[in-house]
Amino acid sequence: MNLLNFIATYPDEESCRTKFKEYRDQQGVICPKCGHKEQYWKQDKSSYECKHCHYRQSLRANTVIHGSNLPFRYWFIAIHLLTSTKKSFSAAELQRQLGHKRYEPIWYLLHKLRGIMGKRDEQYSLLGVLELDEGFFSTQTQEEEKTETQKRGRGSQKKSKVLVMAESQPVEGETTKNGKPRKVGHIKMIVIKDLKSATITTLVREYPKNQALILTTQPLMSN
Structure with missing residues (x-):
């Protein structure tokens, strides 16, 4: 879903709230007190x-x-950005875009969503x-991100090395200079200490069901 479709689908707080309830009803609501699954909606x-x-x-x-007392639409916007944009963004940037006065609730929102997404990926x-492929992600503490003392794009910023593994399946289409068209399935991203061959090989061996590996960048592995 692109940004225009998202805005059209969730134009206001009520549309987000209604969709959130729909998701809850689909998953099933369980009473935390007695464990009963049948609920009235008041x-x-x-x-x-x-x-x-x-209860x-x-x-x-x-x-x-x-x-959380933040609007449902804040959460929907953050989820959309996290799942549809390639580049990472800070809580300070999201706070600015939302026009929210306080930084801490927005940082907490992103922290919770990223934690949930990480647990989901483990399954x-x-x-x-x-x-x-390899990736490098800026690493900041909450206070560093809030004050933005580290300038965007500076080479001295703290960077975490990340190994990205993606399922790749061929699809119909014309072959280009980049090869035959393929589609991406599930993706795993793992923080690693270095990009040495031994480190990456150890991680890859944890996935014995794989039939082959395609390296998307030549400098991925170093000795």
């Missing part, structure tokens, strides 16, 4: 009520946005042919 209270013990929980309860096993 429209006037904007909460669920257990049919068994009548009530809010729409946000026991989800990634539990305890996937990569299959078939893989493409490998």
